[in-house]
Amino acid sequence: MRTLRSTPARPALLVRLLLRMYPAAWRERYGVEVASLLAASPPSARQAWDLARGALDARLHTDAVGVPAGLRLAMAGPPATPPRASGYGAVASTPIGELSRRTFMRRVVGAGAALLSLEFLAGTLAFLWPQIREGVGATLRLGTLADIRVAEPGFAGGVPYSFTPARIFLVNVPAAQAMARGETITVPEPSATELLALWRKCPHLGCQVPEPCDDVRRFQCRCHGSTFNIVGEKMKVGPASRGMDRFPVSIDTAGVVIVDTSQRIAGPPAGTAASITFDDGRPFEATCFPV
Ligand code: FES
Incomplete structure (x- = not known):
């Protein structure tokens, strides 16, 4: 007489492959249980995907169970042995607060x-x-005095050097004062303290101040006629309330002239002939053109 014996269902190839992805210790602990469960009910695509992810997780995290939630619910009963603190197949158990x-x-x-x-x-x-490399607000390198003399051949004789990127006149003060008085001297290498950077923006309403005129060697704004001497002091004529603004000048160890236009210094207040520090020898009211 034949005896009917129950034979464990052999898992399908896909299930076997998926289970092979798990660490040996995990398979030893859960393999038979999961395989028998899947043999009875073949995994859906979602379960297969979850099993693959669980295998990856079990290999990356030694405390991960790695069994999809749906299968875990289906697995009967509590674990045969108490969960280990670490190692494959251990049930994650985190103390409260950690x-x-x-x-x-x-x-x-x-x-x-x-x-x-x-x-x-x-x-x-x-x-x-914004990287300010020109215009007001930048620290500008004008070049050496030799470079400046090339750019403005009259600089050593007192002609202000117009440096367009900063809208300034660089004035060689001793030479410029001599020129304004009608004298002729040459100062090719003035020191930093003998240099003056005058802002060409008129302190009245902001028009650009032109180069000094040949007649009286003064600056005179074309907008409303404000007149300034060669060192930027306000002369009698015109509505500006102060002299031309200026910026600090320095010369570095390589001999490069540097103008820091981030530090504007307000021009000296307009005053009388007596308050002017430089007398060019002409009347206080002398102008380049009549106003
Ligand atoms: S803007 Fe120069 S005098 Fe008015």
């Missing part, structure tokens, strides 16, 4: 991503931030 390893890793990865984003943002801002 981080699980997975949570810790997630936070580390999150912090890394945040740091990368911050670096990217900082780099973008640094790239987009």
